[in-house]
Amino acid sequence: MKKLVVYLVCEPETPELAEAAVEGGADLVELGFPFSDPLAEGPTIRLACERALARGMRTKQCLECLAEVRSRVDVPLVPMTYAAILEAYGYERFVADTRAAGATTAIVVDLPVEGHPEVPRIQLVAPTSTDERLAACAAATDGWLYLVTLTGTTGARGEVSSALAGLVERTRALTDVPLYAGFGISTPAHAAAVAELADGVVVGSRAVQVAEEGPRALRDYVRSLRGAIDAVATAV
């Protein structure tokens, strides 16, 4: 089965939203711990982070949010954030406290593979990554490898990046770890196209947008992605 990953920013409503996403068929939920200057984010997630920060969602509140989500759903939960947050909180302390709150691993967008081995995390690779870096990231990653489908920031796009197929091919030749692809995936058709190539599909910006309409809208949206992905799996 292909995996479906849904990203949400930690806010007061997030536990309810995460529950809806799982009801809709999400296999894993990424929980964004907002940072004021998120370099990899396009406008949608950047704005959501600004809003969350304005509502007081600092590291402590995000950990509480994570624990609350954990109490409601059984799927793996992965905090996704930036190195500045760990730098301030303490790298080992961040690992300990996120695990205690129910996290499976973490994603730190701007912490390259060379540094901080004390933080087990999902590594990201991009179309610009060399084979040497693909191999290093695959060897170091904690579970699956996050394939950034395009050269750019997060955000919905018209089509799935043409760079993804090549990246999957190069990475598959180097590793057996599961490959989940994200960035720019927003529609069921996108999700299906990505599921043809990768082991998992990550949906971020569009999920954050739909979540603003409430849990029911999010559940329906995730269900539509789930259906499209499962249709591919069945066909294969």
Next chain:
Amino acid sequence: MTTTFGAYGGRYVPETLIPALDELTAGWQQACKDDAFRREVHELLTSYAGRPTPLTLASRFAPNRRIYLKREDILHTGAHKLNNALGQAVLARRLGKHRIVAETGAGQHGVATATVCARFGFDCVVYMGAEDMRRQRPNVERMQLLGAEVRPVEFGTKTLKEATSEAIRDWITNVETTHYLIGSCVGPAPYPEIVRELQRVIGEEAREQLLAAEGRLPEAVVACVGGGSNAIGVFYAFLDDDLRLVGVEAAGAASLGTGRTGILHGARSSILADADGQIADAHSISAGLDYPGVGPEHAALRDSGRAEYVPCTDEQALAAFHRLAETEGIIPALESSHALACALELDEELVLVCLSGRGDKDLAEVLAHDVGLRPDTAEQ
């Protein structure tokens, strides 16, 4: 190659950029070993930019003392920023990049970048906070006249911090065709080292000129610090000398004086942030100093005690701005006015000040402040 300065520096960027930073590092190392690169940069600095810039004794500005001004304000485009922009443009061409993105605060780096792009035939996009576009209008017009596209950044503080983030996001998106021409000694490695190496000409010239004029070294070297490129450029030649190195920060943007260790724009440094690592807002009348971060090498120089960093208020800077204009016939940039204000307060008799830029761009802001039209900027 220096990737860290003590505990500071590094490369805290998304994976997409790592190969570009590796490529830049390799290209820079090759260029440094290549006489043709050094000759070309030197030739541009002399025949195009106007180096060496003079050293001026400011005897009416500071009677009974010997305060020398290193006149980067006279450099083509009106600030030290061109030293770095020219060098990086030559480097970008060697890397096969024909599109340049940059951030700008006061607009001086944006103008320098637009200038070199016109000279080299590069496409140029400059990100600038909407608030800075308002207070540095002449520089926006200059950039546009030079053929650059100025993209306003309308979110957050609408100043240099957000402009830098947006320039980096553009670079992430267009990394295969684009060189990010960063304007200060900040950002991920190798940028802080590249910018320092391209700016160290300021201190090297000044050291020779001062020795020729006075037969001795200054007792103190003073420069304003936003990101810190003119300061590292003038300090570097004097690091091993027995004299004070004084960096002057805007009181409301004192990343070194009141900041904490954190990560911003790809590097670990001393930054204005809260206990959770969220970046705090900086405040300065001077757009070029209105930045919550600082170059990692300055953080290391502060920790080692080799350089000291002091604050200067908007009012002190404005007073020095007027004083230099009225006593020497030189209108300094508001940024440089912070260094001038500090130099006046020092006990040392022989002092070198880096006059990093000229103040034409600041006239509207200063005049508005003087007549009290903008009480919001008159706050400390």
